[in-house]
Amino acid sequence: MINQIRIDNFKSLVDFELRLTSFTCLVGLNGAGKSTLLQAMDFISQQMRGELDEWLALRQWDKRDIGSRLTPKQNIDFYVQVEIHDHGLVEWSASFNRHSLRCTSEEVFHDGVRLLKVEDAECWLVNGSDAGLRTRKMDIVFEYQGSILSQLKPKQLGDVLQALREQVVNIRSLDLLSPEFLRQRTRESAGHLGLGGQKLSAYLHEQGSEARQHLLNQLKHVYPQLASIETRSLRSGWKHLDISEQFAGKFLKTPARHTNDGLLRLMAVLSQLSSDEHFLLFDEIENGINPELVEFLVDALVESEHQVMVTTHSPVILNFLEDDVAKKGVIYLYKNAYGATQAIHLFSIPSLAEKLSIMGPGEAFIDTQLTELESEIKTLSQQEGMDAAATER
Incomplete structure (x- = not known):
């Protein structure tokens, strides 16, 4: 399961961080960055497949389209924490160059051991069978796109890096479903x-x-x-x-x-x-579905063995979520004063938490003016900052 992502300089995602659960539902106003987050997850997955130029062409994008206009940075930096069965937590970070369409630097850590490092056209690799015993260095003399892990053979990777690659490759987006x-x-x-x-x-x-x-x-x-x-x-x-x-x-x-x-x-x-994919992404999941069928759809998504992320504008979707699922998985996206997308658990906002105690998730959502939430979130953030400063003192 993907536990956490951080991504910087992808469209409106600047210093963006989000912790994920098995079912994540993104809500927010139009233009807040919901579709962008799905695209970013697909972008991260594509690193493990390579062929970024084909991926851009499929989306009818130019390489300039994926960088943020909010910063002067050129590279897109990201971090992914993955929990892998039989292996535990694995952390992968990389910096993607939009001109070469390649991760020019990468690191993978497992149990405090660095299994992979890529820097200055050199790669240091710890094979799974030799973890903690021997590191192999090689010069990168071949052309590739995305992560170097997209090109290396299984016997070069070892069990953990293979499992990481499989987990990330199996993020599958259907955000253009029509x-x-x-x-x-x-x-x-x-x-x-x-x-x-x-x-x-x-x-x-x-x-x-x-x-x-x-x-x-x-x-x-x-x-x-x-x-x-x-x-x-x-x-x-x-x-x-x-x-x-x-x-x-x-x-x-x-x-x-x-x-x-x-x-x-x-x-x-x-x-x-019913597929072998591990993480499925759906945009505006309720489109074209009769309201009478929404409960069937939501139950299938929440009960799936897969990790799922959806976006929705419909309170009907939220109304069929149990309170505990809504508290953990409904994420409100909004843009700050600089135009960068921010994320907060919707029902961690005090006014929404209070409504949830007497209403269903969908009723609480529809009873809220989303345009008025930003001032409450700002006040909440300021209070959290003051509390953190007091704790440090």
């Missing part, structure tokens, strides 16, 4: 849906009939008329998706290009919750 993309035919999925869900038909085809049947069984809880989810490979290699429904004993087969938006979005989300 019906237009979901209806597209694709030849292959490479094991994921794509940022917009454009590989849905190929992904479901490659997952096999057992996975499609599992998805069908889940969807029948809210779409009892569903009869089958079928895929087939066309002569040209494109994968075709059909959804069959049963009405009064008759079967109606509908291709994906004519299927309703809400069903396609649920298919995409639920198929990812």
Whole structure:
């Protein structure tokens, strides 16, 4: 699980820090930085995949677009703390150069031992089998993008660095999910849906009939008329998706290009919750979903074995969260006077904490003027600063 991130100089994220839980829900006004945070998580994951130029092209961005306009800095610095099964806490920090699209410096620590250091075109590496015993140094004479960990072979990395790479690679963003993309035919999925869900038909085809049947069984809880989810490979290699429904004993087969938006979005989300990805990112998760189906969706997200981060503008989403989940996982994003995105647990704000004692999370949210929260947050921050200074004295 990703426990904590810090990132500096990525769009509106300047000296930004956030502790994460298994389910994180981002709320805030338009332009506060919710989508930017999802993009930043995807950016961090891409470091372990390499090929940053392809990632930028896919998002239709230039390398200049990802840096912050709020600072003169060129590099994007980030830190990630990961809790890995059987290994414990691992800390990875790096500085990414926007011109070379490469992490020009990196460090990884585990149990106080530095397993990796990259600096000045040199790499110091402690192999997992030799941890604490021998460090190997090598000159970096090959071209790559992102983290050097994206290029090294498993036998060079050892168990901990391999596990770190796998954990970060398996952050998967669907922040551009849209019906237009979901209806597209694709030849292959490479094991994921794509940022917009454009590989849905190929992904479901490659997952096999057992996975499609599992998805069908889940969807029948809210779409009892569903009869089958079928895929087939066309002569040209494109994968075709059909959804069959049963009405009064008759079967109606509908291709994906004519299927309703809400069903396609649920298919995409639920198929990812059954995947091997570790951390899933969804933007404005409620879009296209009938209010009657929101509770089903929220329950699936919160109860998932995956780590999940979503953004929402809907108090309905929050209303289906238990109070303890809301206290830990609902994060309010806002911009300070300099335009940098800031984060605070929504229900740690005194006025919201008081409302939560008598209202549901969604009711407390809708009963609050978000534009008026900043002054309360500022007062809270000043008080915390005074308390910290008093403690130091």
